[in-house]
Amino acid sequence: MKGMRRMLLHHQGPIERLDLSEAAAEDSPPGTGEVRLKIRACGVCHTDLHIAEGDLPAHRLPVVLGHQIVGVVDAVGADVANLKRGDRAGVGWLYDACGACAACLRGEENLCPGAQFTGYDADGGYAEAVTVAAAFTYPIPSRFDDAEAAPLLCAGIIGYRSLRRAEVQRGERIGLYGFGASAHLALQAAAHWGCAVAVATRGPAHRDLARRLGAAWIGGVDEPPPWPLDRAIVFAPSGEAVRRALEAVRPGGTVAINAIHLDALPELPYRILYGERTLRSVTNFTRRDALEFLGLAAAIPMRVEFELFPLAAAREALVRMKRRELRAAAVLAP
Ligand SMILES: [Zn+2]
Ligand SMILES: [Zn+2]
The missing domain is CATH 3.40.50.720 (NAD(P)-binding Rossmann-like Domain)
Incomplete structure (x- = not known):
């Protein structure tokens, strides 16, 4: 995607002075095991606020925040069997886990010391596109539209x-x-x-x-x-x-x-x-949690309360979250 828009966090600091600015970027093609998603919606999470304000030390800067991503696959890397172009998929906080350490082998990939997190170790969803590991995506139940599905992916x-x-x-x-x-x-x-x-x-x-x-x-x-x-x-x-x-x-x-x-x-x-x-x-979550929860959310079916913001208003959404002015979730739509 040429000239993909994304919101970059350059520095950590108080939200009132936050430098969260729009930048165009070339999106690289997905590598082995990866897919690129054209983003339809991305939830705004309290963790994003903690990263922006420095309560959590930055793992990299600049970084694109956002880890409750709903998108549609628009490019597929080598060795991807579970997704094809046009599929809808969700991405959460767990971007990757090693699969080989003692925690991963116990089924506790949420505690993997090598785990990477979306919008923290890797660029996330405050953007028009994102590249992610296909093995760490989840099918979104069809009864949820893009924006209402986003808060399910971390908050849920x-x-x-x-x-x-x-x-x-x-x-x-x-x-x-x-x-x-x-x-x-x-x-x-x-x-x-x-x-x-x-x-x-x-x-x-x-x-x-x-x-x-x-x-x-x-x-x-x-x-x-x-x-x-x-x-x-x-x-x-x-x-x-x-x-x-x-x-x-x-x-x-x-x-x-x-x-x-x-x-x-x-x-x-x-x-x-x-x-x-x-x-x-409670620390992070596993892919099993994600699949169990999405099935439960669809079966109930859950009502998702959210307010929609344009991508360019990401900072405003974070400010309103900090001031506790949001009734429930906030969702960005590119
Ligand atoms: Zn591990
Ligand atoms: Zn979160």
Whole structure:
């Protein structure tokens, strides 16, 4: 593609002064095992904000952010069997994993020390085209259009892994701390499993969305839910929310932290962990998570709440995310 447009992040820094500028580039042809996607939609994720602002150290600069990509294959490299020109495919945060290390062999490619991440180690989806490994793409269920499918590819998959990491069982009482792109999809999965879901969030728009999606209780992070929780997932990048979640789960319950960046955990009185409560993190996801989740999302079928921005407004979308002005997800469309 000649003169492909893409948004380049040149430097890390506060979002207000962010240098996220449009640049034309020649897109190179896909190599062995790779395909080039003409991008139809790309979701905006909190991780993009963490990379832009430097909460996560840059792996390379300049870089094209974006790791919730829906596109159509327009060029196919050698040795690609699973995709052909014209196929629709999705790409998430996991750009590549080595396949040979102890973690990969255990089926934990999300923990592969050699893993590469889309829009971080490799150029991502704030662009008109992207080249990716065919083995790390996912078929998009036909019931989702391009823009509504984009937030499924990180917000959705990582929310699903969080439910799994929290060991959510059918019919349990679940707490979601913080509510946005990921939690609004996780709520629908938990409700589908017959769980009662308590949502702790401040924003009126988030509360309204949680109510419409069937939350059984909605309150503030500092308010105890009306019943003890079996499991809780913390979506807000807040150590205080982790403490509140741990206080709200019953003995034997589990709290999973869905955050790639968290400044610090507050001092935790041992009594809130005692009683065999479990506190764990959620790190990246595996291809298996992605395929399981996309099947579940189509079967429910999930409702995806998003706001659409033109590619050139990527910075504005990140600013609105930082200010918590987005009701759920943001999606860029070239
Ligand atoms: Zn590996
Ligand atoms: Zn993400």
